[in-house]
Amino acid sequence: MEARLDYYSIAPDAFNIMVEFEKYSKSTNLESSLLELVKIRASQINGCAFCIDMHTKDARANGENEQRIYCLDAWKETDFYTDRERAALSLTEAITQISTIPITDQLFNKVKVQFNEKDFVDLVYVINTINSWNRLAITMRAVPGKYQPSAK
Numbered sequence: 001m002e003a004r005l006d007y008y009s010i011a012p013d014a015f016n017i018m019v020e021f022e023k024y025s026k027s028t029n030l031e032s033s034l035l036e037l038v039k040i041r042a043s044q045i046n047g048c049a050f051c052i053d054m055h056t057k058d059a060r061a062n063g064e065n066e067q068r069i070y071c072l073d074a075w076k077e078t079d080f081y082t083d084r085e086r087a088a089l090s091l092t093e094a095i096t097q098i099s100t101i102p103i104t105d106q107l108f109n110k111v112k113v114q115f116n117e118k119d120f121v122d123l124v125y126v127i128n129t130i131n132s133w134n135r136l137a138i139t140m141r142a143v144p145g146k147y148q149p150s151a152k
Helices: 012-027 032-046 049-061 066-070 072-077 083-096 105-114 117-140
Strands: none
Touching: 012 032, 012 117, 032 049, 032 072, 032 083, 032 117, 049 066, 049 117, 066 072, 072 083, 083 105, 083 117, 105 117
């Protein structure tokens, strides 16, 4: 498999804006484990192999256990995730599939119970950012497999 275009070199200003969104997400009060679960789940839904590869590696590097990573696609059928994570995953699925899954008042309120207003808004930004990365990577055919997490 070969990448179609080197989008980060062709439009570095736009790429750098996306990188700033990533930096912002890491500066929030949201737990890094939750961020990685959200990023993996959105990437699974979108079918973005590059981002699934990246974020499963990042999750492992941050101490996430294999069982939770492997079962993420079926999270509703397990008890491996906290109520907070379940709320975030529900919102991730709805935003990622917004044309077919509405953001109902029931969903909104379920998430609001787990997150204060600032964290809720930050979570929405994180979900939108990973969806943007997925769309870039899929369109430009980013090649999975070479990414390695940075040393901590």
